Amino acid sequence: MASASRAPVAVTGMGVLTSLGIGKADNWSKLTAGQSGIRAIRRFPTDGLKTTIAGTVDFIPVDPFCSTDLAERMADVVVEEAISESGIGSKGDFPGPLFLAVAPVEIEWPHREMVAAASGANDTVTYDDLLRAAAGGRFHSIHQRCMLLSVSDHLAERFGTKGSPISLSTACASGASSIQLGVEAIRRGEAAAALCVATDGSINPEALIRFSLLSALSTSNDVPERAAKPFSKNRDGFVMAEGAGALVLEDLQHAKARGAKILGVIEGCGELADSFHRTRSSPDGKPIIGCIRNGIADAGLTPDDIDYINPHGTGTPENDKMESLAVSAVFGERASSIPISSNKSMIGHTLSAAGAVEAVFTLMALEHQRIPPTINYEVPDPTISLDVVPNTARDAKVTHAISNSFGFGGQNVSLVMAREPA
């Protein structure tokens, strides 16, 4: 293991899109103003649902709505922004591989209804009817859209990434995993640059109901913008949201040699899976503690070097308790004085995209030396003694920051970032 390179990897382009808006500048100004992108869902009827709010991206029209179509369009937008900023390659010719985090692509209800309507079945519709209707090739577009590589293949074609595009899922850690894969490929010397993208347009009835049935979502529907309350005593679940993030990663020497502006570096990646339960962390917190420590060690740092934490911070009772425990274990006495602020209080939980979206915001915090707040922090949880940067953004000296992402299935990833090394 010791033989592998652990060199920092440059970030030379970034793009971001959330329920707050399109692009780095708009998002950053709203994020540091403590603005929320959470609103009542208007995309589909919410009668009978326990949760009726989300961070939907409604300003990119997709009609008829299809989650994968939205995910793809958002990815296009953030990749354009990132590549344009980096100035790498030429139009349609990105000189490296693609690592895409995306929600599992699947046949959605409108597709299923379309085939059912064509089946001619009257009272009852069965899968046999769907199969009969699907034969003959008139629904070829469903195969093209719903095969799992459809978004990555589209991006590879449009932006001219090299080699086989990787489409990955590590649940809510997916965005961070896409960056990790890019960092590793560059450290192996396989590529001088990598395009790491994460996108999620999951707000449709079934996806919302799935999380709702697991009791993971906030039901504070009355005032949507105040529903996401990470680290507060009255936190009651996360708020689903849509968004996308993209990073152009580049070998540091390669970036310097071409005179690229270096926006920051990924110094280290940590990972450690949890074998305790499908949706819950090990009660001793060992896997997430180990994950954070692995990230810091991979960066060649010690916990004392970290001066900002961008937490997973979902606002579920369980996550914030366990993350707080882990932060206390790793950082010891310093834990209560290191600023830790959850972007999800404003943009909600962008699921597969979260790790990349929040990496972009962490790098922007490093660039601007300013930390976005955790909003909706009105009722402190006495068992969580952290500096959550309550409600108002703050200027701060930030040299090394860490961003955590934890997902169902025991997925844990921590990324350590810094400004350009001197």
Place this chain on the structure above:
Amino acid sequence: MAEASRETWITGVGIVSCLGEGPEAHWQRLNAPPPPPDSTTFAPYVVHKITPLELDKQIPKKGDQRQMEAWQRIGTYAAGLALDSAGAKGNAELLGRMDMIVAAGGGERDEAVDAAVLSGLRSAANKGTFLNERLMSDLRPTLFLAQLSNLMAGNISIVHGVTGMSRTFMGEESAGVDAVRIASSRIQAGQSDIALVGGSFNAERKDMLLLFETGGYAMKEPYAPVWEREARGGGLALGTLGAFLVLESRESATARNAKPLARLSSVQSDRVRRQPGAVAASLTRMWSAIAPKVTSGRAAILSGASGAEPATAEERSWLSSVPALPVRATGTYVGHGVEPQFVMNIALAAIALGHQKLPAPASPFEAAMDKPLSQVVVTGVGHWRGEGMALVEAAG
């Protein structure tokens, strides 16, 4: 940058399919005439159904079995076989630093719920409200966890304790190719010492058949072997299978006295826009990285040809003209399992190398091979996109 490359050894194999469970069962059946797939359960579609598994042998807790759908149980079972084969089962220290890369498709639907909702939607006064009500009341809360692509990896962590790293590559044949490629690259670059890599596919689902039928790929009766489908326009005889490998650096395996089943010397993957000639061009490009190592005169090809056209005809033509080595298409035996297909074929290559023998031919296109086998080139041409190739060599 990259250090001097280390060797990747295959130290464990875990496979299940319609042929049975484990290396010996597969070896026996590959040397007999191919078993015909099932053509009644999903008539008119043909499907290679998996051999019944005694799940308790690899997934001891009934509670764990209940939390999974079939595709996850098959994968978790095959992963357990691979860990047993590598002598890694229960070795907490080793499992705690073991990489895992899973190639997964999408999760299983509840067909009864889908059908009931679709039926009701026809006459619902307010479709949106009806959909909400039915899904809220009819979806099992844990079904989502059985559908999430990364929850096969999650279950393997829980059941077998693999926790060093966990990543899931989603979708299509490429996912399997890239899972093996990246796991091996990490080992060769010193980023990792040992990895569990593989996946599973459950063909015995109407929702899965629907996905492939929308593209016109699902094969209907009458069945024909992989090389003999061109005249009828090709088709995928989907096969349920699970396949995992334990890949390990030579240093790691030697230090714990693990024996190599074979050496994984090269893994290539590619993406081309599928136009006439593109598959052949891609195979030629990948072959150029592998051919210089194929010098034994005792090499053969295990083809992952899916039976889908035009990809299979193009691969067949390329195979006879470029490497011109004896070929076997394993899809005729195990069916097409999409994501884990490439992993299955690397496993079968390792098994054949252990016997120093290529299985018997099963088609006029497949030439006999009398010489002892020491190198196998595995191809993985996706049914409509994604290309891969690997070189597996006898150990030692």
